[in-house]
Amino acid sequence: MKLSPLTLRRLNNFRANKRGYYSALIFSFLFFISIFAEFIANDKPIFIFFDKTIHFPVFEKIPETYFGGEFETEADYKDPFVKTLINERGFFIMPLIEYSFDTINYDLRVPSPSPPTFENLLGTDDQGRDVLARLIYGFRISVFFGLTLTALSSLIGIFAGGIQGFYGGKIDLFGQRFIEIWSGLPVLYLLIIISSFVEPSFWILLSIMLLFSWMSLEGVVRAEFLRARNFEYVKAAKALGVNNVKLMFKHVLPNAMVATLTLMPFILSGSIATLTSLDFLGFGLPPGSPSLGEMVAQGKANLQAPWLGLSAFVTLSLQLSLLVFIGEAVRDAFDPRKVI
C-alpha cells in the first residue's frame, strides 16, 4: 500500500506525540487481550485431551456424562469429581484465571465480598464472583459498546450533517430546528421509562443512545460542509459537471473528515462514560452482565471492601485517560500547522 505524503506526515505527527503514541499502543494491547477474554478468564479449560481426542470447551458444550459422570448438563470443570474423571483418561489446561465473569466461587473462607487472595487476585464481589475476571469482561463490553456507538453515530452524524451543510437553505433550516427540539429531550428519563417495560439489552441500550448521540458530530460536519461547498475546487468540479453525490463524497467529505476524526476519540470516551454511569444507576445492561458501572456501584455499597471500588476506579480512569491521550495525539496529527 502506498501512503500519500499527507498521511505519512500525519502518522509522523501522531508518533511525535509520545504520550498519545504509547497510550495507543497500551490501549490496543489491552483491547486485543480483552478480545480473547474467554481464553484468559474462564471456568472452562482452554484445551482438553480426553480419550485420544482434542476438545475446546470454549466452543463446544460437553455434557458431564461424556467424561463418565452422572449429569447430562454441561460439565462443571471446577468440580473435583469431574477433574479426576478427565485426568484418568487424558489431561486439560485451565486458563490463567479460573473464573468467568459469572462464576461464583463457593469455596470462599470468608463471606463475600472476600479480600484478594492468590486464588482471586483482586478479591471477589458481593456475590462471590472474581473481580479480575469481571474487569476483563467489563473492559471488553464497554470498549465494544463505545466503538459501535461511535461508529454508528458518526455514520449518521456525517450523513445528516453533510446533507444539511451541502444543500443549505430550507433543508438546513428545518434540520437545525429539528435538532434543537430533539436535543431537548431528556435522554435519561427516556432510558428509565424504556427500561421499565423492556429489559435493556446491549443492542437496545445502544439504539436508544444512538438516537441522541449522532447530534454531537452533526454540527461540526454541517459547519465544514457549509464552508467547503463554496471552495473553488468544489465549484470547479461542479463546473465540470460532477454530480452532487460525488461532489459530497469525493471533494467535500475528505475535508470534513479532519474535524470528524479529531472529535471521534472524545465521543468514544464519552459513550463509555455514559454506559458506565447508566450501569451505576442500575438502568444499564441486564443484571449479571460484567460492567464497570455495576462494579462501581458495588464499591459504593461495600465501602468495607475497598478492592471493589478501587479496581473499578483504576480500570475506568486508565481506560478513559488512555482514550483522551490518544485523542490529543490524533488532534496533533491532523493539525496542519503542527511542526515536528
Place this chain on the structure above:
Amino acid sequence: MQTLLEVKDLNITFEFNNQTVNAVKQSNFRIIRGECLAIVGESGSGKSVTALTIMRLIRSNSNLKISGSAIYEKQNLLNLDESSLQNIRGKKISMIFQEPMTSLNPLHTIEKQISECFEISLKSKKSKCINLLKEVGIEDPEKRLYHYPHQLSGGQRQRVMIAMAIANNPDLLIADEPTTALDVTIQKQILDLLDSLRKKYQMSLLLITHDLGIVRQIADRVCVMEKGKIVEQNKTLEVFNKPQHIYTKKLINSKPREKKIKNYKNEIILSVKNLSVFYKNSSKVFFRNKDDDFQAVKNLKFDIFKGETLGIVGESGSGKSSLAQALIKLISSDGSVFFKNKNISNLSEKNFRSYRKNIQIIFQDPFASLSPRLTIEDIVSEGLQVHFKKRTKKEMIDLTKKIINDVGLDFSMLSRYPHEFSGGQRQRIAIARALILNPELIILDEPTSALDMTVQSQIVDLLLDLQEKNKLTYIFISHDLKIVKALSDKIMVMKAGKIIEFDEKNKVFSKPKNEYTKRLLSSAFF
C-alpha cells in the same frame, strides 16, 4: 544626505521540519532621511521578513536566527531591549500592513484605536484624532470617530491605519504592500496620500511591493530582492532605464505579449439577454420580498463571437464574478443565456450537464481551486470520468498526459499532490483540468491575480497559445488592466452590476467615453 537607518549584513534563517531556509541573505541597504525606498521582489523573496525584522515584530528563537544589524540613531535595533524598543516602535518608526480588514480591531471605535497611539489628556485627544483623520483625507471626521471598522470601506480603513502610523510624526514609515488589497482607483489615492504625507512631514518611506508600476510612480530608490538577496540597488530611473542584473531585467520586461486583433464577426457563440443575479437577503426566510434582495448583476445584454476574448474589468463588488458564475449556472440567475443559439438558462441541472463540457471556468486562487487530497491525475481526469465514461482507462491516461504536456508540465508529475507545486504550476493544472474536455468557451475569473509578475506573463502567453491552437473563446475577468489589455479583443467595463462601457479594446483604451472608465484608466499604472 543624512542616513536614517542602515541595515548591515542582515541574515535571517528559518528552520522547520529539519530544513533550513535562508529567507534573507547578507542584505545591506540604507534609508536616507526624507526619501522613499522601495523593496521589490516576488513572493517569498524575503521583503516582508526584512520589514518585520526592522520593527522587531519577529525575534530570534530556536527556529529562527537573525544576525546582522539595523542602526537607527546609533542604536542597533536588532539587540535593543523591549522597553527602549517601545520608544521607537510607533513613535519613530511605524508600519502599515497589507490587509486593512484585519489590521484594525473590530471591537473598538476609530477614536479609541487612534488615540491609543499617543498619551495626552482626554480633551486634546479628540481634537488630535480629528486633525489626523482630516490629514489622511477622511470626510466627516467628527462622525467617523465613533464608527467601528466594519462601517468603513477598505480604502478608508487603510487611511485610518495611516493616521495611526503618522500620529507621532515618525521618522520612518514602513508600508508593507499597502495597496495590494485595494481597488485600482483607491490604490492611487492611497499612494498619493502617502507621498504627500512623506513630503509634508519629511519622513522616509520604506515601501514593500511587488508592483513595479507603483515603484516607478513614487519611489526615489529601489532595492530588488531575489530569493533573499538584494541583487540590485539604485535610483528608480536608473533601474528602469538601465537594469543591471538579469533578474531585474526579467522583472521589468515581464510584460505579456499582446493578442493580435482579428475580426470575429462570423458566429455568435454566447448571447446574453437581460441577465440579472439576485442575492437573497438571508435574514428573512419566510415572507420574503423581492425588494429586499441585493441585485449584483442588472439586466446585462451582450454577445460574444467565436474566437474572441471579452475582457471584463471593474472594481470589487461590480458584479464581474457573479456574472461569470451565473453564465455557467453555479449560481441562479434571471434572464436568458444562449449558447450557440440554444437557450441554456432554463435547462435543469441534469440537462445542462452535457453543456458543461463546452463551457469551463478557471478560478482566481490556484491554491484554493485544487482539492488538496487528490493527485494531479485525479484532478485533471475528473471531467473525463463525468463526460466520457465509455473511454477505456488507457485512453483517459493518454489524454491526461497529452493535456498536461500542452500546458507546459511534465507528465511524471501526475501522481503528485497539489501542495508540491508552485502557484504558477497549479494554475497550469487548473487550465489543464478545464481544457481536457475540449471546451469552446472558457471563463477566466482573475486567473493571474494571485501570481507573481513573471509567472503572470507566462500564464498569459500560455492562454494566448492555447486560444490560437484550439480556437477557444475567452471571457477574461480581471481588475488588472495591463493583463486585460494584453489578452482581450473587446473590453466591458462594469460598475455596480451594470455595463458602463463596451467596445473594441483600442477604442476603450485610447478614447474612453465614460467618466468612470477614464478614472479607472488614469489610476492604473502601466
